Amino acid sequence: MTTPTERRDFLRGLLAAGAGGLAALAPAGAGLHVFLDPLRRSGAGADFVRVTGLAALPADGIPRRFTVRTDQVNAWNRRADVPVGAVYLRRTDETEIQALHVVCPHAGCLVDYAPAKDGFLCPCHNSTFALDGTINDPKSPSPRGLDRLDVEIRNDTEVWVRFQNFRVGAKEKVPA
Ligand code: FES
Known part of the structure; x- marks a missing residue:
C-alpha cells in the first residue's frame, strides 16, 4: 500500500x-x-514569367515565337532557367501585346506561323487559326482557338506572360 x-x-x-x-x-x-x-x-501555380524585352517585338504585328524559361522547384531541388514551353507574341498596338500558346488544342502539336495564310497552321491535321488565335476555317479539327495567355508589360521594357498549359481535345479552355 x-x-x-x-x-x-x-x-x-x-x-x-x-x-x-x-x-x-x-x-x-x-x-x-x-x-x-x-x-x-513546390507546386507553383501559373505565375508570370519574364519572356523577353519589349524591343524584341517590332511594331509590324507579326508574331514571334519565344521559348518560356523559368526556375523549377520540385520536392528537394531547384533548377534555374528551364525551358517549359513557348509562346507567340505580337504587338497589337503601341502598348498592347498578344500572347498565344504554341500548342494546338486539337491534339497537342506545335503550330507554325504561316505568313501566306496570315495566321497559324498546325502541321498535324491542318487546323488553321487567324492571327488572333481564332479558328478561321470551319474544317479545322481543333475544338477551340489557340489559347490566349495573360501578358503584361513591366518597367516599360519587359514582356511578362502568365504561362500555363491547357487540356487538349476539349472545347473549353481548362488548365492542364
Ligand atoms: S494537333 Fe493540330 S490539328 Fe491536330
Whole structure:
C-alpha cells in the first residue's frame, strides 16, 4: 500500500518525464519542418514569367515565337532557367501585346506561323487559326482557338506572360 507522499512523488516523476520527452521532440520537429520545407514550396501555380524585352517585338504585328524559361522547384531541388514551353507574341498596338500558346488544342502539336495564310497552321491535321488565335476555317479539327495567355508589360521594357498549359481535345479552355 502506497502512502500519499509516495503517490505525489510518483506523479511528479511522471510529469517530469513527460516534459523532458516534449523538450526532446521539439528539435526533432524543427528538423522535420526544415526537411519538408521544399515540399511546401513546390507546386507553383501559373505565375508570370519574364519572356523577353519589349524591343524584341517590332511594331509590324507579326508574331514571334519565344521559348518560356523559368526556375523549377520540385520536392528537394531547384533548377534555374528551364525551358517549359513557348509562346507567340505580337504587338497589337503601341502598348498592347498578344500572347498565344504554341500548342494546338486539337491534339497537342506545335503550330507554325504561316505568313501566306496570315495566321497559324498546325502541321498535324491542318487546323488553321487567324492571327488572333481564332479558328478561321470551319474544317479545322481543333475544338477551340489557340489559347490566349495573360501578358503584361513591366518597367516599360519587359514582356511578362502568365504561362500555363491547357487540356487538349476539349472545347473549353481548362488548365492542364
Ligand atoms: S494537333 Fe493540330 S490539328 Fe491536330
